[in-house]
Amino acid sequence: MKNLEAKTVLITGGASGIGKIMVRLLLERKAKVIIWDINQEKIDETIAEFAHKGSLTGFTVDISIVDQIQATALKVKQEIGIVDVVINNAGIIVGKYFSEHTTAEISKTMEINANAPMFITKEFLGDMVYQNSGHICNIASSGGLVSNPKMSVYAASKWALIGWSDSLRLEMKQLNKNVNVTTIMPYYINTGMFDGVQSKIPILDPEAAAFTIIKAIENNKKMVTIPGYIYRFTRLGQAIMSINVFDWFAGDVLGIYKTMEFFTGRKK
Template sequence: MDFRNKTVLITGGCSGIGKIMARKSLERGARKLVIWDINEDALAITKEEFTGLGGEIFGYKTDVFNLDDIKINAQKVRTEVGIVDILINNAGIVVGKYFHEHTHDQIHKSMLINSNAFMHVGLEFLSGMMAENSGAICNIASSAGLISNPKMSVYAASKWAVVGWSDSLRLEMEQLGKNISVTTIMPFYINTGMFDGVKSKLLPILEPEPTSERIIKAIENKTKMLAMPLPYWFIRFSQGILPIPIFDWVMKNIFGVYDTMKGFRGR
């Protein structure tokens, strides 16, 4: 999917990799950039920062936790901007606690923002893409959508849901003969502040700029699934051939994954 002359919508587009991907979309020639973010001040700052990069920039204060907010702002986009060619579902939150330490509200909010919102936002803009028989949807999941991890139970649940929905959507578009690509991204921790305090024994903490570049290239290349730094096939292959106790031992003692959240602070 070529970004030139396209309309791109990014949720959570005022910080972290969302903001970087927004900039890269403009640098690649996007005609219109639509940013959804809950922070109204950040929207104004981001729009000002990106002025001069080319393309028209639209900002909408949107709380993806609120379904009515999603519906209202999606209608505004359709009316004021037009059909979205490339949708990047990026907004997310994390609560780094053992499951029994969660409140019901934290569980509810994590699932709504990290998984339900992806589906609701996708539903709002998919029909336009299907009518045009063209488009791309990129869903930012997580390696936690592949590997279980202590102190990430609800976050992992939300991202497993995204992985399952996202790849099923890809298969549906293929089965229906629609020229709409669906890319599922499953990165390890990214150094954006969201996961401050995490420590990794072997796997590198990902840097935002090159990670964002890889995601944009994955959209351009219509990549189906991208996990990083460990490739998707390696994780699934290891889970398939190793007995659970051995897989757990490898993840804990070789890669150190199961201890990464011990020092988690977050933003």
């Protein structure tokens, strides 16, 4: 099991949702935590709430902008040092039919959900490879396993994230580097991001989901779905069922294809 005590952990989207919960869980494990978030006010609130628990620093950064990622990464290295663990947690969703998406919405979703984790990891991976120690944890989605109406662009971004993340894991293995990569694929989490979603499958409790992610890092897990049966169901179902039968089972029996009908998302 990986011991996170005294490790420097950077988490994007760490000032709200499961990111904020993971900040607390990491501080309780005596890790040194760095928050990256676009909302300075929420960063300040999180630091005020948790600073007594340990070492906590925040940086305001828009991860859809590569120049900001690079400049902020340089500041982190200069002011704090080598980052041992990166948790690519930040994400967005626009819940509507693809034909209703604007070009800006498509670009922003892909920039934040798919491109940013790669650009962020690129900034810190070199140090991990050099010291032959580190961990990258990418928070994808079960939406990267199962197609879903009104999630087309979000699904595209998460399918991309899963493919890159696990390829990176294999590259580190081929290079004989002790840099672990964990890909997390959760179902809907009750954080406000998916407000309005109606699901026959239970929506995840944020505290439990965050705890599962931290335990996955500690145990060097490779790919984790939350709940665990999601991966087995999708892979087995897609392997043995025709597309029409799988659509019937996922859409009519489990109701997955209707979960986004009343989606509103987090209130701004």
